[in-house]
Amino acid sequence: MTDPLAIAFTAGETGPWRIAACTPVTGTALPAAPRLAVTAAGAAPGGVWTLIGTTSNTRYATRAETDALAARQQGLGRPAATCAALIPIRKSAAWWALAQDERRDIFEARSRHTAIGMDYLPQVARRLHHCRDLGGAYDFLTWFEYASDDAAAFERMVARLRATEEWRYVEAEMDLRLERD
């Protein structure tokens, strides 16, 4: 565990990722732009919009789950992973008013969030960025990288998560799909 990284996602004219789709799943859309840059927060280029989040400590995963994930997952930046998704999410006030044990029950015991993600490792690499404590329109910026051969599997994972009880508490969600040249 290193210190939190503050990461900026900037949509505009620059960056290695071509924005192939920018779809509002729930709530207001983010403006369209041709490309996305992913940088340290202090090095963000100008653009149409920038979202900032920080990697942080885990909030729900147990030691057993953390170790199981670490044993299977691969890092960002794999050469074959030419597809990515940025899915910013905001949860409702009702979610945040729940106590820790209630959120954990919904997140894992009933929605199996970690277990679903495990089914797509190591194909889908991911990194979670927190931004609720930073203010702004979203609570999380979720980032995924995968090979084009695994695009259908990624769609299945996203569909399974959106069908969970946890997702009833999602009140804003954008879905950006990206391709690297």
Next chain:
Amino acid sequence: MTDPLAIAFTAGETGPWRIAACTPVTGTALPAAPRLAVTAAGAAPGGVWTLIGTTSNTRYATRAETDALAARQQGLGRPAATCAALIPIRKSAAWWALAQDERRDIFEARSRHTAIGMDYLPQVARRLHHCRDLGGAYDFLTWFEYASDDAAAFERMVARLRATEEWRYVEAEMDLRLERD
């Protein structure tokens, strides 16, 4: 549960709180100043230093603990609470590398953090501000208000917490004591 509040604590020449003591418990001291202002983050006055944190969701408390706290605690700003303490804390990388269940075990099962705090309700009102995801020198800004008649009880509470296993993970801690005119 309302949205997170971003709160600034500014040491300088202004503010209703006189800084009676400013003691480094662990780590580097914060510079001395005569007074402390507590404001919305966007309304902080100029000063010698400003620390910003946000109220946020609970991270460890169960529903039973949350309800027990809510039944006993009182709000900030009570006229009789002319004493306050601001105790900024940073925990170690080893703490943040623990999984959620490991941190919960140390925090409550072994250190009884919430249970100790309950022993001093409603005399000691408190509010926790998170700042780890904001960057900066501390992870938490803890704020307490109490009447002068309860100052000795407050000292006992702080001493009990500092003697816990949880506190072995505290690598920076300042202790400011304040009095309202």
